[in-house]
Amino acid sequence: MSTAFNVLIYLLFGVLVFGSLAPLSSHPHWFIRGWDFPRVQIVLIAIVAAIAFVAVNMVNSRAPAISCISISILATAIAGWHLFRIIPYTILSKTQATTWDVVQEDEESASQRRFRLLVTNVEMENDRFEQWSKVVRDTDVDMVIAAEIDDRWKPTLEKLKSIFPHQIIYPQDNWYGMAMLSRLPIRESEIRFRIQDDIPSIDAMVELPSGDEIRVIGVHPRPPEPIRDNDATARDAELVIWGKELAEDDRPIVIGGDLNDVAWSPSTRLFLRLSQLLDPRRGRGFFNSFHADHVWMRFPLDHVFHSTHFGVRDLQRLGHVGSDHFPILIDLQLQPVLKQEQEPLEEKASDEEEAEEKLQRAVESEEISMSFSPLSTRTPAIG
Template sequence: MLTAFNILIFSLFGVLVFGSLAPLSSHPHWFIRGWDFPRVQIVIVTIIATLLFVGVNTVYSGKPAVSCISICILATAIAGWHLFRIFPYTIVAPTQATTWDPVETDGSSSDNRRFRLLVSNVEMENDHFEKWTQVVRESDADMVIAAEIDERWKPTLEELKPMFPNQIIYPQDNWYGMAMLSRLPISESEIRFRVQDDIPSIDALVKLPSGEEIRVIGVHPRPPEPIRDNDATARDAELVLWGKELAEDDRPIVIGGDLNDVAWSPSTRLFLRLSQLLDPRRGRGFFNSFHADHIWMRFPLDHVFHSKHFGIRELRRLDDVGSDHFPILIDLQLQPVLEKEQEPLEQKAGDEEEAQEKLQRAAEAEEINTASIPVTPRVPAIG
C-alpha cells in the first residue's frame, strides 16, 4: 500500500514538474499555454502532496525516508518558482501604478479628471439581466466595457441608455460580441478586427468633464482552450499588435477586457513591456475574476492596463452578476505629473524577436486574417 501511495505521489510530482516547465516554451498549443494559469493552484497542491508524502512515510517507517528529503527539495523548487512569478501580484509586493494622492492635486478640479471603468464578461448564455444591471448601476461607472454581448442583451443595454447615453454595440452569437457604454461623450470610435474577422475590439476617444480626451480600448481575444482546439496564436498576436501600437501613442490610454490570459503569463508581460503600460494589479492583489462559480479554479483573466498619466483611486472586484466572470471596477485619476514617477516593466533585448515570432506564427495560420499581421520578412541564410 505504501509503495502504491508513493508511486501516486511521484507521478503527481512528475505532472507538477512538467506543468512548471511548460510555460517556458513558446509553443502556442492550448495544453502548453494552459499551464500559465494555475500557478497558485500548483503551489497549494505541491504543499499538500509534500505534507501527505512525508506524513504517511514517517508513520509507516517510523522516520522520514531519504525520499522525503528529495521530495521536500523538489517541492521547494516548484513552489519557489511559482511564488516568484505570482509575488508581484500580492499585497506585499511594491505597487507599479501609484495610488492617487488628493493632496497633490487641486481638489476643486480633480473629479473632472476622474474616470471610472467597469469591465465585465457577461457570459453570452447568462439570463440574469437584472442582476447584471443592478451591479452596473451601483458601480457608478463612467464607462462599461462588456464582452460576450449577443442580440438577447441589446434590450438590457437599451434600458441603461438614461445612464449611458453613448453606446457602441457589436452583438455576435459566437461569444465575442462587445459593447462600450459611456455616460461621457465619445468623440471618435472604431470597431476593429486586429487578427480575426469575428473577434472585434472597440477603440474610442472619450472626453472627460475637464475637456481632456483619453483613449479607451475594449478587447476580448480568443483563448487557448481544448473544447474547440484553439491555440494561443491569435491571442498572442493580438496582444503584440496592441502593444506595438500603443507604445507609439503618447495620449492617456486605458485598455481593458477579458484577455483570456493571466497577469503573470509571458504573453501579458510581453504586452506590458512592448506597450509600456502599467498593471494596477501589481502590489494590490490577484483580483481573480474567473471562474465565479468555482473558488478552486479562479484566475485573473479580466484586466485593465493604463498609461503613466493616471493614478489609482480604487481597484476592486464586484459582486456576482450570474456570469462565470466577476466584473472588475477601476477608478482612475488623470494626473500627468505621475508620468515621471511610475515605472513600466523594463524592456528586454529579445522582446522584438519574440514579438515577431508571434506575428509570424499568426501570419502562417490559416484561420487568421493575414492581411492585418505586419511581419518582418525572414532573410534567408547565406551560404
C-alpha cells in the same frame, strides 16, 4: 497501501514538474499555454502533497528518509519557482501604478479628471439581466466595457441609455460580441478586427468633464482552450499588435477586457513591455475574475492596463452577476505629473524578436481567417 500512495505522489510531482517547465516553451498549443494559468494552484498542491507524503511515510516507516527529503526539496523548488512569478501581484510587492494622493490636488478639480471604468464579461448564455444591470447601476461608473454581448443583451443595454447615453454595441452569437457604454462623450470610435474577422475590439476617444481626452480600448481575444482546439496564436499576436501600436501613442490610454490570459503569463508581460503601460494589479492583489462559480479554479483573466498619465484611486472585484466572470472596477485619476514618476516593465533585448515570432506565427496559421500584415500594426487607429 502506502506504496500505492507513494507512487501516486511521485506521478503527481512528475506532472507538476512538467507543468512548471512547460511555460518556458513558446509553443502556442493550448496544452502548453494552459500551464501559465494555475500557478497558485500548483503551489498549494505541491505543498499539500509533500506534507502528506512525509506524514504518511513517517507513520508507516515505509519510504527512506532520503525520499522524504527529496520530495520536500522538490516541493520547495516548485513553490519557489511559481511564487517568483505571482508574488508581484500580491500586497507583498511594491505597487507599479501609483496610488493617487488626494493631498496633492484639490478634490473638486480632480473630480473633473476622474475616470471610473467597469470591465465585465457578461457570459453570453447568462440570463440574469436585471442582476447584472443592478450591479452596473450601483457602481456609478463612467464607462462599461462588456464582452460576450449578443442580441439577447441589446434590450438590457437599451434600458441603460438614461445612464449611458453613448453606446457602441457590436453583438455576435460567437461569445465575442462587445459593447462600450459611456456617460462621457465619445468623440471618435472604431470597431477594429486586429487578427480575426469575428473578434472585434472597440477603440474610442472619450472626453472627461475637464475637457481632456483619453483613449479607451475594449478587447477580448480568443483563448487557447481544448474544447475547440484553439491554440494561443491569435491571442498572442493580438496582444503584440496592440502593444506595438500603443507604444507609439503618447496620449492617456486605458485598455481593458477579458484577455483570456493571466497577469503573470509571458504573453501579457510581453504586451506590457512593448506598450509601456502599467498593470494596477501589481502590488495590490490577484483580483481573480474567473471562474465565478468555482473557488478552486480562479484566475485573473479580466484586466485593465493604463498609461503613466494615471494614478489609481481604487481597484475592486465586484460580486456575482450570473456570469462565470466577476466584473472588475477601476477608479483612475488623470494626473500627468505622474508620467515621470511611474515605471513600466523594463524592456528586454529579446522582446522585438519574440514579438515578430508571434506575428509571423499568426501570418502562417491556417486557423486565422483574416489576412493581415505585421507592418499595419504601426499605423495608429484614430486621432
